Amino acid sequence: MDAPPIPPSQIQDVRRFNRLVTRRAGALEDSYLARGRPLGAARLLFEIGGAGADLRELRARLGLDSAYLSRLLRTLERQGLVTLETPPGDARRRRALLTPEGLAERAVYDALSDRLAGSMLTPLDERQRARLLAAMGEVERLIRAACVTVALEPADGPDAQACLLAYYRDLDARFEGGFDVAQANPLPEADIRPPRGAFAVARLDGVAVGCGALKRAAPEIGEIKRMWTAPQARGLGIARRLLRLLEATARAGGCTRVRLDTNRALPEAQAFYRAENYRPAAPFNRDPYADFWFEKDL
Amino acid sequence: MDAPPIPPSQIQDVRRFNRLVTRRAGALEDSYLARGRPLGAARLLFEIGGAGADLRELRARLGLDSAYLSRLLRTLERQGLVTLETPPGDARRRRALLTPEGLAERAVYDALSDRLAGSMLTPLDERQRARLLAAMGEVERLIRAACVTVALEPADGPDAQACLLAYYRDLDARFEGGFDVAQANPLPEADIRPPRGAFAVARLDGVAVGCGALKRAAPEIGEIKRMWTAPQARGLGIARRLLRLLEATARAGGCTRVRLDTNRALPEAQAFYRAENYRPAAPFNRDPYADFWFEKDL
DNA sequence: TGAAATGCCTGACTAAGGTCCGGAAATGGA
DNA sequence: TCCATTTCCGGACCTTAGTCAGGCATTTCA
Numbered sequence: 001m002d003a004p005p006i007p008p009s010q011i012q013d014v015r016r017f018n019r020l021v022t023r024r025a026g027a028l029e030d031s032y033l034a035r036g037r038p039l040g041a042a043r044l045l046f047e048i049g050g051a052g053a054d055l056r057e058l059r060a061r062l063g064l065d066s067a068y069l070s071r072l073l074r075t076l077e078r079q080g081l082v083t084l085e086t087p088p089g090d091a092r093r094r095r096a097l098l099t100p101e102g103l104a105e106r107a108v109y110d111a112l113s114d115r116l117a118g119s120m121l122t123p124l125d126e127r128q129r130a131r132l133l134a135a136m137g138e139v140e141r142l143i144r145a146a147c148v149t150v151a152l153e154p155a156d157g158p159d160a161q162a163c164l165l166a167y168y169r170d171l172d173a174r175f176e177g178g179f180d181v182a183q184a185n186p187l188p189e190a191d192i193r194p195p196r197g198a199f200a201v202a203r204l205d206g207v208a209v210g211c212g213a214l215k216r217a218a219p220e221i222g223e224i225k226r227m228w229t230a231p232q233a234r235g236l237g238i239a240r241r242l243l244r245l246l247e248a249t250a251r252a253g254g255c256t257r258v259r260l261d262t263n264r265a266l267p268e269a270q271a272f273y274r275a276e277n278y279r280p281a282a283p284f285n286r287d288p289y290a291d292f293w294f295e296k297d298l
Numbered sequence: 299m300d301a302p303p304i305p306p307s308q309i310q311d312v313r314r315f316n317r318l319v320t321r322r323a324g325a326l327e328d329s330y331l332a333r334g335r336p337l338g339a340a341r342l343l344f345e346i347g348g349a350g351a352d353l354r355e356l357r358a359r360l361g362l363d364s365a366y367l368s369r370l371l372r373t374l375e376r377q378g379l380v381t382l383e384t385p386p387g388d389a390r391r392r393r394a395l396l397t398p399e400g401l402a403e404r405a406v407y408d409a410l411s412d413r414l415a416g417s418m419l420t421p422l423d424e425r426q427r428a429r430l431l432a433a434m435g436e437v438e439r440l441i442r443a444a445c446v447t448v449a450l451e452p453a454d455g456p457d458a459q460a461c462l463l464a465y466y467r468d469l470d471a472r473f474e475g476g477f478d479v480a481q482a483n484p485l486p487e488a489d490i491r492p493p494r495g496a497f498a499v500a501r502l503d504g505v506a507v508g509c510g511a512l513k514r515a516a517p518e519i520g521e522i523k524r525m526w527t528a529p530q531a532r533g534l535g536i537a538r539r540l541l542r543l544l545e546a547t548a549r550a551g552g553c554t555r556v557r558l559d560t561n562r563a564l565p566e567a568q569a570f571y572r573a574e575n576y577r578p579a580a581p582f583n584r585d586p587y588a589d590f591w592f593e594k595d596l
Numbered sequence: 597t598g599a600a601a602t603g604c605c606t607g608a609c610t611a612a613g614g615t616c617c618g619g620a621a622a623t624g625g626a
Numbered sequence: 627t628c629c630a631t632t633t634c635c636g637g638a639c640c641t642t643a644g645t646c647a648g649g650c651a652t653t654t655c656a
Contacts, residue, residue, distance in 0.1 A: 006419050010431055014415035017434040018323045020441060025320045038642055055604075068644055070605055092603040092652045117312035121304050123444045128535060132440040133308055136315040138433035143322060146421045146430075237426060336612055353634075366614055368635055390622045390633040 024120065031112045040064075044072050045098070045106045048082060052097035081105055145236035148204050150245050155192050155199035155213065163201065163211035167228035174265045175289065185287040187225055191215040198249045202229070202238045209233035212242040214250055217259065217284075222250030224260040227269070243276060251298045258298060261290035270294075322418065329410045338362075342370050343396070343404045346380060350395035379403055443534035446502050448543050453490050453497035453511065461499065461509035465526035472563045473587065483585040485523055489513040496547045500527070500536045507531035510540040512548055515557065515582075520548035522558040525567070541574060549596045556596060559588035568592075 032042045047053065047061055059069050073096060076082045081102035087095045098106060121129050153160055171179035192199045192213040202210035209230040217223040224246055229238045250258050259281060262269045270292055278294035285293075330340045338360075345351065345359055357367050371394060374380045379400035385393045396404060419427050451458055469477035490497045490511040500508035507528040515521040522544055527536045548556050557579060560567045568590055576592035583591075 006416055006427075008412075010419060010427070011412050011415045013431055013434065014418055015411055017438055018319070018326070018415065020438055021316070021319045022323045024441060025316045028316070040643065065644060065646090066604065067606080067646080072643095074605090090603085090653070094604065113313055114306075114309050117309045117316065118304055120312055120441060120444050121308060123446065123539075124440065125535060125538070128440055128443060129304070129308070131436060132444075133311055135433040135436035135440065136311065138429060139437055140315055140318055142422065142426055142430040142433065143318060143418060145426060146418050148421065237423060240423070241421075338613070363614060363616095364634070365616085365636075369614095372635090388623075388633085392634065 025116075028113060028116045031116065032109060035108065035112075040068075041072055041076060042109055044069075044076065045081065045102060046109060048096045048098055048102070049106075050098065050103065052095055054087070055094050055096060058096065076102070141236065144204060144233075145238075148202055148209070148233070148236060148238055148241070150200060150202045150210075150238070150241045152194075152198050152245070152249065153201045155189055157201075159203075159208035160199055160201055160211060163208050163228060163230075164226060166230065167211070167226060170228065170231075171263070171289075175263060176265060179289065184289050185285060187213070187215065192225070195253075198246060199226075200242050200245050200249075202233075202242055204233055204236075210238040210242055212239075212246050214246040214258075216253070216255075220254060220256045222246075222253070222255040222258040224258055227260075239272060240276065247296075247298060256298055257295055259284060259293065259295035261285060261287060261293045263289050264291040323414075326411060326414045329414060330407065333406065333410075338366075339370055339374060340407055342367075342374065343379065343400060344407060346394045346396055346400070347404075348396065348401065350393055352385070353392050353394060356394065374400070439534065442502060443536075446500055446507070446531070446534060446536055446539070448498060448500045448508075448536070448539045450492075450496050450543070450547065451499045453487055455499075457501075457506035458497055458499055458509060461506050461526060461528075462524060464528065465509070465524060468526065468529075469561070469587070473561060474563060477587065482587055483583060485511070485513065490523070493551075496544060497524075498540050498543050498547075500531075500540055502531055502534075508536040508540055510537075510544050512544040512556075514551070514553075518552060518554045520544075520551070520553040520556040522556055525558075537570060538574065545594075545596060554596055555593055557582060557591065557593035559583060559585060559591045561587050562589040 029039060032039055035042070043062060044058065047058055053061075055066075055069060055073075058064070059066060062069070064072075073082060073084065077084065081099060083097050083099055084094045085097060087093055121132070124132060155161075155164075168179060168181050191197050192215050197213065197215040199214075200212045201208050210233060211226060211228050212224065213226040215223050215225060224243065227239060227242065229242075247258055260273065260278070261284075262273070273294045276296070278296045281293045281295040283290070283293050327337060330337055333340070341360060342356065345356055351359075353364075353367060353371075356362070357364060360367070362370075371380060371382065375382065377399075379397055381395050381397055382392045383395060385391055419430070422430060453459075453462075466477060466479050489495050490513050495511065495513040497512075498510045499506050508531060509524060509526050510522065511524040513521050513523060522541065525537060525540065527540075545556055558571065558576070559582075560571070571592045574594070576594045579591045579593040581588070581591050
């Protein structure tokens with residue numbers, strides 16, 4: 001669906017890159033271990049943080065077994081680096097807090113991390129540094145983009161609903177006279193549920209960061225609605241992937257054409273649809289928020 | 299010497315980048331372990347390679363204890379993946395070779411690595427892939443650049459001599475009528491050795507990839523000679539760092555000015571010296587290979 | 597008010613990774 | 627020829643990381 005197969009040379013490039021970066025980062029583990037404490041305990045000091053943390057939270061963040069966490073905390077407690085307290089309310093729970101010594105130890109690890117990161121920058125001049133940071137940012141964005149999954153989901157799920165609410169809020173902020181979903185053409189949930197329609201959600205690390213809906217406007221015409229990408233996830237090609245999934249769904253359902261409308265306050269949306277080979281179309285509805293209409297043959 | 303201190307936000311950027319990339323690459327270890335063999339054994343299969351390897355070499359490359367390596371090899375031998383043979387000449391040594399089964403197993407690990415690398419590319423469209431690969435290349439180059447060390451060394455060391463030979467060969471290939479060091483103005487080794495001069499070598503992962511020399515032309519005038527960067531290490535700012543080290547050495551030795559000459563066949567060298575604030579100067583020698591002369595106040 | 601669920605802890609156990617020491621065979625130099 | 631050195635091998639031992647079963651106190655729910 002997305003692109004042709006990947007040439008082996010590119011695979012090799014990625015593997016070489018991974019090797020280099022992990023080798024550099026491996027130096028960090030060595031410097032951590034040089035403090036005479038196993039890695040798990042060091043990471044735990046870090047995760048407890050200045051404000052302390054519930055054990056439940058620590059287990060989730062570090063992916064630790066309850067028994068193992070308990071033992072690690074016991075050794076840190078013996079070393080005088082953490083204290084455990086029972087938070088008010090539920091006497092079954094425990095909360096880990098760093099002692100002043102624990103905070104100092106954590107600061108040492110922090111400084112080690114800083115030093116390693118700095119050692120990747122210090123030998124470079126300012127132009128090289130700027131280039132390195134820019135390239136790192138690019139790699140990071142694109143790796144995150146590659147982590148995004150796009151799939152059809154029920155529109156009444158909690159994440160789907162959260163996306164739709166965020167979408168309405170976004171429109172309300174951007175449209176001249178605000179946006180009220182009650183004023184717009186109604187879109188019953190049954191219209192965007194199979195077999196009549198579909199709803200797609202994009203997720204990054206499990207959290208929903210985009211959505212889009214498809215409804216059947218006529219026997220062979222699909223209509224795209226509710227296309228939204230979370231602000232922090234823009235520029236990762238999420239809208240494109242959502243749109244293509246919905247188009248593929250429409251095609252599989254027998255549609256030969258899809259259409260959509262958009263508002264004048266969203267110029268980037270128009271540019272996006274044009275880039276996806278949509279062409280301007282005659283107005284096909286009377287939605288008060290529709291200013292432009294597009295369509296595309298599948 | 300190289301640049302002002304690094305803002306904390308940039309340090310944080312680098313740390314975030316390292317975290318993300320190592321987390322992604324950590325997935326590889328999981329997929330390796332899923333084959334039911336400890337990581338050490340898998341790595342060993344890789345390092346032995348198709349051609350086999352001496353145990354001594356394996357220990358050095360993997361940083362393993364002799365006993366531990368011996369045990370790992372024994373388990374791989376029992377699984378029928380490697381054979382050990384005594385190479386002719388020294389019957390104390392052993393050489394590890396992969397059996398056909400071992401080669402097949404190694405190919406499986408190779409495919410797993412390929413698949414992980416591919417999974418960073420497949421969700422992206424072609425433009426994003428190109429951007430990711432370009433950014434990875436940039437990060438890689440600059441990280442390597444940051445690994446380069448530049449230091450004063452004796453000019454008669456083996457690596458220094460190798461640099462000089464490579465430099466002469468380079469010139470011989472690029473100059474119109476070739477280059478013969480015997481025809482050039484002589485540069486006795488004593489002139490580029492403290493206290494009268496200096497010799498600098500740049501190293502990347504231990505191997506020499508660049509050099510430069512400083513001699514005393516007059517009580518307060520230094521002269522830069524033999525500036526060279528290995529072809530595979532160009533574009534990393536190595537010449538700049540060598541030059542600045544030699545300039546600093548000259549300044550510390552009481553020089554108020556440095557000068558140098560260069561050949562018309564090396565236009566990038568002229569651009570480089572101009573960028574480093576050298577200005578054209580009157581000819582100060584009659585070297586047959588000198589076409590342009592530069593100088594700079596320290 | 598009792599039963600089930602929750603949250604943490606302890607003890608027993610396992611696997612991986614690795615160190616230390618000594619032995620055996622082969623080699624090389626005096 | 628003798629002796630020190632090199633190279634590999636094996637046994638004993640250790641730490642880290644992690645699992646599993648069960649226990650106890652507390653909380654929640656019917």
